[in-house]
Amino acid sequence: MSNLYPSLREALVAGRPVAAATLIAGPGPLGAKLLIWPDGHTEGTLGDPALEARVRLTALPLLARGESRVIDDAELGVSIFIESFVPPPVLFMVGGVHIAVALAALAKIVGFRTVVVDARPAFASAARFAHVDELVVAWPDEALAGRLDVRSCVAVLTHDPKLDDPALRVALRSSARYIGALGSPKTHAKRLERLSAEGFDAATLARIKGPIGLPIGAKSAEEIAVSILAQMVQVQRGA
Amino acid sequence: MIEYLQQIDAWLAHGEQVAVATVVRTMGSSPRQVGAKMLVASGGGMAGSVSGGCVEGAVFTACQEVLASGQARLLSFGVADETAWEVGLACGGKIEVFVEPLR
Numbered sequence: 553m554s555n556l557y558p559s560l561r562e563a564l565v566a567g568r569p570v571a572a573a574t575l576i577a578g579p580g581p582l583g584a585k586l587l588i589w590p591d592g593h594t595e596g597t598l599g600d601p602a603l604e605a606r607v608r609l610t611a612l613p614l615l616a617r618g619e620s621r622v623i624d625d626a627e628l629g630v631s632i633f634i635e636s637f638v639p640p641p642v643l644f645m646v647g648g649v650h651i652a653v654a655l656a657a658l659a660k661i662v663g664f665r666t667v668v669v670d671a672r673p674a675f676a677s678a679a680r681f682a683h684v685d686e687l688v689v690a691w692p693d694e695a696l697a698g699r700l701d702v703r704s705c706v707a708v709l710t711h712d713p714k715l716d717d718p719a720l721r722v723a724l725r726s727s728a729r730y731i732g733a734l735g736s737p738k739t740h741a742k743r744l745e746r747l748s749a750e751g752f753d754a755a756t757l758a759r760i761k762g763p764i765g766l767p768i769g770a771k772s773a774e775e776i777a778v779s780i781l782a783q784m785v786q787v788q789r790g791a
Numbered sequence: 792m793i794e795y796l797q798q799i800d801a802w803l804a805h806g807e808q809v810a811v812a813t814v815v816r817t818m819g820s821s822p823r824q825v826g827a828k829m830l831v832a833s834g835g836g837m838a839g840s841v842s843g844g845c846v847e848g849a850v851f852t853a854c855q856e857v858l859a860s861g862q863a864r865l866l867s868f869g870v871a872d873e874t875a876w877e878v879g880l881a882c883g884g885k886i887e888v889f890v891e892p893l894r
Contacts (some may be wrong), residue, residue, distance in 0.1 A: 564793045576815055576865050576889045583891040596879030620826045622816050622887075631865075633815040633889060635826055637792060720862055 556585050556596045558660065560637070563587075567639040571615040573607045578620065578630030580659040588693050590615060600628065607632055618703055635706075640665045641703040641729075643784070646692045647710030648675030651734065654777035656684045657705060662781060664705070669695040671715060692719035700726035707764060708733040718745060724756050730787045732764035732780060739763075795838050799893065802832040808891040809833070810854035814841050815865075820882035830893075833858050841888050842868075853874055853890045863891035 556572070563570040569572070571589075575584040579593045580599050587595040588611045598604050602627060611634045618638040624631050643659045645652040648670035650668055656666040660683070667686040668787035670676035688695045692708075700706065706723040708716045711734060723731045733743060746791055747757055765779030766786065785791075802809050814827040822843035829839040829847065831854035841850055846868045853866055866888045 560792075561796060561799075564796060574889065574891070576863075576887075582865070633813070635813070765821055 556587050557679075558596055559587055564637060569615055569618075569636070569638045571611040571636065572635045573611055574633045574635070575599070576631050576633045578625075578628065580628075580630060588612065588615065598632070603628055603630070607634065610634065611636075611756045612770075614660055621706065638703070639789070641705065642667055642699075643705045643707065644669060644696060644700070646670070646706065646708045647712075647715060647734075648672070648677065648680060648697075649709050649711075650773040651709050651776050651780075652707075653680060654774040655780055656681065658777050658781050659784075660685075662785065669719070670710070691715075693722050696722040696726075700728040704728040705730035705788075706732070707780055707784075709764075711735060711739070713743070716743070720747060720760065721750070724752055724759060730761070730784050731759050732761040732783065734764045734776075735762060737763060738746075739761075755791055792828060795828065798836075798838045799830065802834070802836060805834065807832040807834045807836070808858050810857045810890055811893050812841055812850045812854055812866075812888050812890045814886055815889045816887040817884060818886075821884035821886050825885075829854070831855065835853070842886065846886070846888070848892065850888055853888075857890045857892055861892055863889065865889050 564652045568713045571588040573586045575582055575598055584598050585596045586598050586604055588608055594608060604683040612653060614634055615636045618636050620635040622633050623629050640663050643664040643666050645655060645668045648668050652668050656668060659666050666682050668676060668684045669692050671691045673689055676687055678687060681687045696719060706728050708719050710716050744757050761783060766783045768779050771777045799809055810827045810831045814823055814825055817825060823841055827841050829841045829850055831837050840847060853864060859863060869885045871894055
């Protein structure tokens, strides 16, 4: 029927995104399958080139968002299940601070790949962050450039405009799903003033969750990490 | 899916065939999300789940049938009906599960 499992397996192991479209109802061989890659090329067949073209168009945006669902094709009276197989979304934490230590641990449990970025080697120390997937000792703008997509989350945690602002500039120009910045309402207001003076408009600046996290009265670094993670899930689920 | 690769590799290495059951649609409350999977090998081995345990028995049987026939099937499970001997979901939701041979 399909013989696509080896290709799917290879993509899963390599962490490459791929969508699988499967004929689940209607006339035609149930289980017929088409793999759709992010660049639009396909492998396999659903038995009808016009249907495949329509499925491909629907699948690509779903794949970009990592979503799966059934589509009913009225023309042919068939149902197709489009399933996105995507590597875990990435949480970029800017600032190798205490909150990042806790947030990295919790985010991993929830299913994020975790990256900590700090230009200061004392903060971005391997001893403190043995549990993160990737530790980057570099300026945040350099470290984040070109790495943010619609599933990325960015938590800016340094409290230092020299590090926070460059990270926010890159994040705001990207399609990152979640952008949060640590700091009191006063600190956040000043931050928005600076970025506004640089030319970011109000709608763009409204993407920053600041002060970061859901208001649950968090005090300790670990509790603040819970509030940030809860907010990330809220944004991710569109709740 | 990636969490089951090792298990699938082991089954295939033993020359077993594998059926994959995937939650493709959910309506109302349901314990597992779209994409949740249960796998059944021809030797009787099993991994994963498609509900909170409510319909796994029926899905297991369907997987064995699909392995025997080679024919993929779409299953629907609704609210449990006391007057019928049907399997159903105690939570009141509905789910659709697609069962296919892995290949």
